Amino acid sequence: MTPVATPFFFYLFAAIMLIGGILVITRKNPVHSALALIVALLAQASIYLMLYAPFVAGVQIILYAGGIMVLFLFVIMLVSIERSMKERQFNSQWVAGTVAAVALGGLFIAVYAKAEKIFPHHAIRITPDELLNTQGVASMLYGQYMFAFEIASLLLLVAIIGAVVMAKKRI
Amino acid sequence: MHAIIDYISSYLTSDKTPGAAGNMFWVLVYIMLVFAGLSVAVIAMNWLERKILAHMQVRLGPMRVGPHGLLQPIADAIKLLLKEDIMPAEADGFVFWMAPLIVVLAAFTVFVVVPFGPTHAITDMNIGILFMLGVSSLSVLGIVMAGWASNSHYPLMGALRSSAQMVSYEIAMGLAVVSVILVTSLHGSGLYGVGGAGAGDGTLSMIGIVRAQQEQGVWFIFKFFPLGLIAFFIFAVSMVAETNRAPFDLAEAESELTAGFHTEYSGFRWSLFFLAEYSAMIAVSSIAVTLWLGGWLRPFPNLLNGDTWDQAFSFIPGITFLFFAAICFYNAVRMPKHPLFRVQTIGLFGFGVVLGLIGLALFVPAVSIRVQDIFWFAAKVSGFMYVYIWFRGTFPRYRFDQLMQLGWKVLLPMGLGVLILTAIFGLWPSIQQLIQRLI
Numbered sequence: 001m002t003p004v005a006t007p008f009f010f011y012l013f014a015a016i017m018l019i020g021g022i023l024v025i026t027r028k029n030p031v032h033s034a035l036a037l038i039v040a041l042l043a044q045a046s047i048y049l050m051l052y053a054p055f056v057a058g059v060q061i062i063l064y065a066g067g068i069m070v071l072f073l074f075v076i077m078l079v080s081i082e083r084s085m086k087e088r089q090f091n092s093q094w095v096a097g098t099v100a101a102v103a104l105g106g107l108f109i110a111v112y113a114k115a116e117k118i119f120p121h122h123a124i125r126i127t128p129d130e131l132l133n134t135q136g137v138a139s140m141l142y143g144q145y146m147f148a149f150e151i152a153s154l155l156l157l158v159a160i161i162g163a164v165v166m167a168k169k170r171i
Numbered sequence: 172m173h174a175i176i177d178y179i180s181s182y183l184t185s186d187k188t189p190g191a192a193g194n195m196f197w198v199l200v201y202i203m204l205v206f207a208g209l210s211v212a213v214i215a216m217n218w219l220e221r222k223i224l225a226h227m228q229v230r231l232g233p234m235r236v237g238p239h240g241l242l243q244p245i246a247d248a249i250k251l252l253l254k255e256d257i258m259p260a261e262a263d264g265f266v267f268w269m270a271p272l273i274v275v276l277a278a279f280t281v282f283v284v285v286p287f288g289p290t291h292a293i294t295d296m297n298i299g300i301l302f303m304l305g306v307s308s309l310s311v312l313g314i315v316m317a318g319w320a321s322n323s324h325y326p327l328m329g330a331l332r333s334s335a336q337m338v339s340y341e342i343a344m345g346l347a348v349v350s351v352i353l354v355t356s357l358h359g360s361g362l363y364g365v366g367g368a369g370a371g372d373g374t375l376s377m378i379g380i381v382r383a384q385q386e387q388g389v390w391f392i393f394k395f396f397p398l399g400l401i402a403f404f405i406f407a408v409s410m411v412a413e414t415n416r417a418p419f420d421l422a423e424a425e426s427e428l429t430a431g432f433h434t435e436y437s438g439f440r441w442s443l444f445f446l447a448e449y450s451a452m453i454a455v456s457s458i459a460v461t462l463w464l465g466g467w468l469r470p471f472p473n474l475l476n477g478d479t480w481d482q483a484f485s486f487i488p489g490i491t492f493l494f495f496a497a498i499c500f501y502n503a504v505r506m507p508k509h510p511l512f513r514v515q516t517i518g519l520f521g522f523g524v525v526l527g528l529i530g531l532a533l534f535v536p537a538v539s540i541r542v543q544d545i546f547w548f549a550a551k552v553s554g555f556m557y558v559y560i561w562f563r564g565t566f567p568r569y570r571f572d573q574l575m576q577l578g579w580k581v582l583l584p585m586g587l588g589v590l591i592l593t594a595i596f597g598l599w600p601s602i603q604q605l606i607q608r609l610i
Contacts, residue, residue, distance in 0.1 A: 029263075031263070031266065031316075031319060032265075032266070035266070035269075035316070038312065054296065054297060054298045055298055055301070055375075057298075058298040058301035058302055058305050059301070061302075061305035061306065061308075061309070062301065062304055062305040062308055065305075065308075065309060065312070066305055066308030066309055066311065066312075066341075067308070067338065067341070069312065070311050070312060070315060070334050070337075070338055071338065073312070073315045073316075073319070073334070074315070074331065074334055074335070077315065077318075077319045077327065077330070077331070078331075133297070133298075134297065134298065134375055135372050135373075
């Protein structure tokens, strides 16, 4: 099927994502923040769908919205909400934060201004055939980027072992 | 006007799902049909569960409202709608309000990709099974939100248990599903048939998975026997845990947590949780049917093939409905002859007539050829529904540490083992070549 009203949906999902992101950092109640983050992640999944990447969108929903956020909520639910609601929101790193935000914003503007140069049209290989998206991801991960993929899995293994070592008193 | 009729009738000749054909009218029709069918199924399931459980425990179950309590679910629904909707004073209003909505939306949205037949699905996605797993995993969020927003002890405990349980069993479930997806890429046929050295592309689409079973001529539960069976067993156990049903219903263990995460809910909101629980059960059962039991395919497609057997099997839907009608007539005759029961007797007789007419309509070839896919799918799913009730009637509830032990120490390693063995079986010819070259 040909895409319908692409700009409309892009702006819609981008707006949802931005509103969700702003709510994450402005809500005092951590559970509300986590829920806003879920909304932002789901909107992000929709934007992946618009970019002809259904597999990435599905994985985004399963892993982030369904898996990681549940664990987030799991931890947050056990925190005493009454105390954290009364506390003033604080940010002792505001100098570093401002510098990082300005640098990131500058980078975005630079990329946006020089998009044609950095990403020339012939370098972007879009496969509009979204039916082959999953197979494409698989053959890239297990072909061209096998080494990086295995390194990443090793990193995750180290993280798991580290968590077990730290959590268990006697192994 | 003519253009609209053309637009509507143009779909009738296509052999695609309405979503794939891009016909909005039929998409809406299918959505409404699926929604209505699902609601009826949940109502029927409510009655059947109470009735079957009662008979397993040598009771009669609901008998008062309607003949044999047939109208009990409707009476329950009216009661729930008329009940006062109470929200605890200390509850988090917005989250409390959102939680049942999220659970219901997640439970119903998955039916977008469920293939009731080669063309009888709302749409077919190339990431169908991922979509189903992903959206059904979102229902955990609703449960966690409900438990937390109630601001009460039992719901919080229930939500904690439920989320831990669902997150742990999702992994075992995913591994079982992956081994099936692996098998779809092998284009050989038969129990141990493999596709040679270069196995082709697999598929994640629900319709594609059933078509792969049709091409390979074997339901995936029997593929690489007993590997398919073990994968199916892992899925079957974790799907019961995933839907928080007995014997894994720790999230709503009545004797410990009153009702778990939905203790503070009442009236219509509670009925939304109820609706979501049953439609989630139907959803995971349809995943199991699609992945392992050949979806809409009729039983014994290879052993009993040919036109004669096709003809014979096409009579089964009609015969089933006539059988149900006969049960209705039998019970209508056996109703007490007291004048007070006259209305009920006539009602049961009328219900039997309706079922009989549906059965007779299913004997018309033009009808049965279009509907028998849906019939076989529904028959397989209702088998699962019966097993759910059976579990509830027979198994005692697991303890939480036993539940976690089963999930992480038994099902997860089993799933990994099945996955590795399936891969080895699937690529056996090329592994054989490799061994020969090495020797």
